[in-house]
Amino acid sequence: MRMIETEKEFDELLKENPAVFVDFYADWCGPCKMVAPVVEELSKETPEVTFVKVNVDDLPGLAARYGIMSIPHLIGFKNGEVAAQSIGFQPKAALERTVLQLL
Numbered sequence: 001m002r003m004i005e006t007e008k009e010f011d012e013l014l015k016e017n018p019a020v021f022v023d024f025y026a027d028w029c030g031p032c033k034m035v036a037p038v039v040e041e042l043s044k045e046t047p048e049v050t051f052v053k054v055n056v057d058d059l060p061g062l063a064a065r066y067g068i069m070s071i072p073h074l075i076g077f078k079n080g081e082v083a084a085q086s087i088g089f090q091p092k093a094a095l096e097r098t099v100l101q102l103l
Contacts, residue, residue, distance in 0.1 A: 001043050004054045007062050014080045017050040019102040024054045024063060024073040031089040032072040038092050039074070046099050049076075076102045 001023075004010045014020055023039050025032035036053075043051035056063040056071060066075060066082070076084035076098055084101040086094065 001040055002050075002052045004052050004059065004062075007059060007065075010052075010054065010059075010062055013050065013052065014077055018079055019049040020077040021049050021051045021099055021102065022054055022075045022077065023052070024056050024066070024068050024075065025071055026055060026057050029071050034089050035072045035074070035095075038090075038095055041092070042095055042099055046103075049099055049102050074098065078102050 004013070004022075021039070021042075023032075023036070025036070039051060043049075054062055056068060063073075066073075070087050072088065074086040074090075074095065075082055078101070084098045086098050090098075
């Protein structure tokens with residue numbers, strides 16, 4: 001799964017891809033570590049959606065733009081607009097429903 005390094009890279013990604021699922025996380029976050037393999041699995045099962053990760057410690061401006069106060073915070077974008085969100089650890093079935101809203 002692709003790591004986003006800059007806000008510019010993130011903005012271009014949203015413009016170029018109709019369906020994007022973003023995992024906002026931090027390296028020190030326990031629930032983030034729990035949800036990461038689930039998101040990775042979904043990325044392999046749903047190739048029509050672009051999956052990326054954003055480290056909120058590295059890109060605090062991007063986290064602030066979307067009002068992220070708790071992590072993991074998962075946001076699905078459809079045509080550049082927020083279409084679905086999930087906060088905290090969620091089971092795979094719940095995240096699948098979030099991803100399907102992007103198709």
